[in-house]
Amino acid sequence: MLAASESRPAYITNEPYKPFVIEHLTFSESTNANYALRRPLVALVSKIDGEYKVEYPPLELYAFNEDRGEAIREFLADFFDLCDDILPLDDAKLGKHPKCWKDELHTLVRRNGAD
Numbered sequence: 001m002l003a004a005s006e007s008r009p010a011y012i013t014n015e016p017y018k019p020f021v022i023e024h025l026t027f028s029e030s031t032n033a034n035y036a037l038r039r040p041l042v043a044l045v046s047k048i049d050g051e052y053k054v055e056y057p058p059l060e061l062y063a064f065n066e067d068r069g070e071a072i073r074e075f076l077a078d079f080f081d082l083c084d085d086i087l088p089l090d091d092a093k094l095g096k097h098p099k100c101w102k103d104e105l106h107t108l109v110r111r112n113g114a115d
Helices: 068-086 096-108
Strands: 020-027 035-037 041-048 051-056 061-065 109-111
Touching: 041 068, 051 068, 061 068, 068 096, 096 109
Parallel strands: none
Antiparallel strands: 020 041, 035 109, 041 051, 051 061
């Protein structure tokens, strides 16, 4: 069996090594006073080389930490920072990826006090 840091020989696969997803973490309530969730946010939690990775692939958003709880806190902080950074921007000023992220964020959150 290969260690997580080793790459696989080309004859086994050309795919990069992917960490094993150990859980799907569902957030159904916001932890941020400025935003409410429109629908549950389901993040993937994996562990590789002793670190937890919490990620939400549609936003290309992830956080790493040796402590699972800290990885989750960092992920949520980054998620709401992304909301603060992207949602107020005019769509015309956004590139392809940030526009997709904004569209995804609109399906996930609403600003408290807004429709």
